[in-house]
Amino acid sequence: MNKRTRLLVLLAVLALCFVFLWPSISWYGRTPKEMQQLALGSTENIKNYAELKAAEDVRAIKKMDLSATLTDEYAWLKKDVNKRYKTLDKKAPAELTWKDVLSAYDSELDFLTVFQTRYREQILKAKKYYENSVKLGLDLSGGMNIIVKADLDAALASMGDAVASENASDFKKEAMANAIENLSSRIDKFGLTSPVIRQQGDDRIYIEIPGAAQADAINTLIMGKGILNFRLVDTEATNAFKAYYAQNPANTFNALGELMDPSVIPDDCEVFGEYRKDEYGLDERYDWVVVKKEIALDGQHVKSAIVGSDEFTNQPEVHFNLDSEGAVIFGDFTGAHVGDNLAIVSDNKVKSNARIQTAITGGSVSLSGGFSYEEADNIKKVLQTAWLNVPLEVESQQVIGASLGEDSIRAGAKAILLGLGLILIFMLIYYKASGINAVVAQVLNLFMMFSILSAFNLTLTLSSIAGMILTIGMAVDANVLIFERIKEELRQGKSRPAAIAMGFDNAFWAIMDSNITTFIAAIFLSQLGTGSIQGFAVSLAIGVVSSVFTALFVSRLMFDFDTEVLHAKKVSIGWGIKQ
Missing domain, CATH: 3.30.70.3400 (Alpha-Beta Plaits)
Structure with missing residues (x-):
């Protein structure tokens, strides 16, 4: 491989490492603490926050002078407004006023959704950075x-x-x-x-x-x-509430999720979100349901639940059985409410909203509704929370305080920098200008290690830092072997190009043998060990690969660059070496 090809390979590797490391840089260096806290919350919390902030913004805008033009704070709206005017075959005014902006949207809910989307996308963008970055273990983050x-x-x-x-x-x-x-x-x-x-x-x-x-x-x-119960759905109140919410989305709920105007639903009712599992397996609210406060049947009467299929349509169904007392209660209730909807409420979330087709007696119940097998399985799991009681x-x-974690980070960073600094000072003093090669190789080695950790979303712990410190020493050992071999060739009167070539060739297998055995040991430790041992082994294995690359590839490229481009005739590689 010629010098130009090796340079291109090195640049490609460094560019790829930077791409891998960018999420970590963005998360730890460019994302504010407040945004980090929001991004680390649950999906439901992110959604609730976006809805709350959007409602606050819309309420504030409605109080503004609608003839006023948009301020810089809302400049981001112009793109969406222009797009909507174009859809309506109209030209947006050059100077947009709030009246112009509001006229571009079909309803207040439509306008509110734009703000929700903006908040949600900002938080999810930060969350994506976190998911693709190096994670800090409990011993570092608390x-x-x-x-x-x-x-x-x-x-x-x-x-x-x-x-x-x-x-x-x-x-x-x-x-x-x-x-x-x-x-x-x-x-x-x-x-x-x-x-x-x-x-x-x-x-x-x-x-x-x-x-x-x-x-x-x-x-x-x-x-x-978990709290599980069955409640009657007030269909008329549900439709009225959803119509009200569509007209007043910003003024329906307060910051605590409570109705700002309780009179929008009957006194004997409550409003809950209707949830289903999203693509990540998390609860996602997609609708609102108004249910009676009175519990029709407590979940403790559920004794078993399985997923089956309809004998005629082969559509998935959920079958569950009730105890004798529950069978009587449920039979009487369903007989009195044929044609109404019954909701399964779990921890104040509506997980199923099914129509009562006929009186259900005998304690054997089937739920059907054209749902998929995954949806049926999720409903079965909800029902299992009532009867499958596993004592925990x-x-x-173990609780680790955040301040202790910050102290650990500072101590780990100090150990890495101090160890690296002392080694590099020694290399520069003992090997003179050639020590610069070792310095560059070590810096690139750490850069590549963190990049690989980020690429695989691995967790950084104190034991991982220990593995990195050990890797620094091993990487220097490879440089020492190469430099000493070059010195031997120079003592025999070889020229600079010949001494460098022979030095790398003679040191190659000694370096590979030691690093391969270390890598094998690290792999075994990573597979058989747990916890801190595994973290140490993984960082050591990554360090072995990166240190071999920097010692044999990067260092050789730097020597050849000095020889072929800078036309150096001698090698500054130690004291007492005559050339």
């Missing part, structure tokens, strides 16, 4: 990690004879999956920042929550049980 034990034997015992002994294993797997589903839903609703929730072993759940969180509140979420116990809990 937060909590919790290990919860699920008592699957107790859950099985509570079912009595309903579960056959040969199905016990399948029941425990389903109970465990349901417990994780419930915890994910509760913690995401609480608005916590990007929690990690995963199964650990057969009966334990690992929860990692970055950022500041109150331990008592988290424990309440974990130990609590917090086994261990």
Whole structure:
């Protein structure tokens, strides 16, 4: 490979690394703290914030002098307004007034949606930066990690004879999956920042929550049980509310999500959002439903739930069974409300809104509505929160303060900079001008390591920093081997080009052997180790690859550049070397 090709390869690698590192630069260096807090919230919180801020903006605009022109604060609206005027085959005025702006939109809700979209896109853009950046572990960012034990034997015992002994294993797997589903839903609703929730072993759940969180509140979420009930839908009130909301979207709810004018619905009713799972598996509100405050049937009467299919249409259905008391209550209620809609309400969210076709007696209920298998499975999981009771116990809990995490970051950065600085000073003193090659190689080595961490969305912990510091030493070792080989060739009277070529060739396999064995050890540690050991191993493996590249490729390119472009005749590589 000639010098020009190697230079192009190096530039391409550096450009690719910069692309990988850009989300991390944008998140940690260009995103304000307030925006970071919003982006780290749950999807539902982001949506609620966008709606709230949009409503505040629209209310403020309605109080303005409509003959006034747009200020710079709202200059971003001009593009959308011009687009809407063009759709109407009209030309937008050169100087837009608020009256001109409002006339471009069909309704207040249409105008409100533009503001919601702007706020949402700003936050989601920051959230995307975070998702594609290097994450900070709890030991650096602060937060909590919790290990919860699920008592699957107790859950099985509570079912009595309903579960056959040969199905016990399948029941425990389903109970465990349901417990994780419930915890994910509760913690995401609480608005916590990007929690990690995963199964650990057969009966334990690992929860990692970055950022500041109150331990008592988290424990309440974990130990609590979802609230499930069935309520009658007030169809007339629902239609009236949705018509009112379409006309007054900015003045319907306050910052707490409460109705600003409670009289828009009957006194015996409540309004809830109707939710479905989005493409990320999170609850997404898509409509509003007004339901009676009176609970028609409590979820504790649900005893089992499965997904089936209609025998004629083969459409997915959800079948669930009630206990004897619930069967009587449900039979009487459905018999009295044939033709009305019944909502399944879980934690103040409407998860299903089905029409009562006939009186349902006997305790065996089927829900159908033309939904997909995924939607049917989600409804089944909602029903399972009522009957599949898995006792949870917090086994261990560790809280790391944000200030301690900041101290760890400063200590880690100081260790890297100090170690790198001392090594580079030594290289410059001992190897003279050739030490500059080592300096550049080390800086590029760190740049590439952080880029790879960002590219794979890996987590940076104190143990990862330890792996980086070790890598710095190993990368210098490769440079030392090369420089000493070059010095040996120079002592034998070789010319600069010959000494450099022989030095790299002779040092190649010594460097590769040591780094390959280290890389193999790091791979085994990353696969077999857990926690901090795994973090150390991953950063070490990345560092091995990047250090070999910088030592053999980048350093060689710099030597050749001096030889062929700057026409250097001698090598400044140490004391007492005669050339």
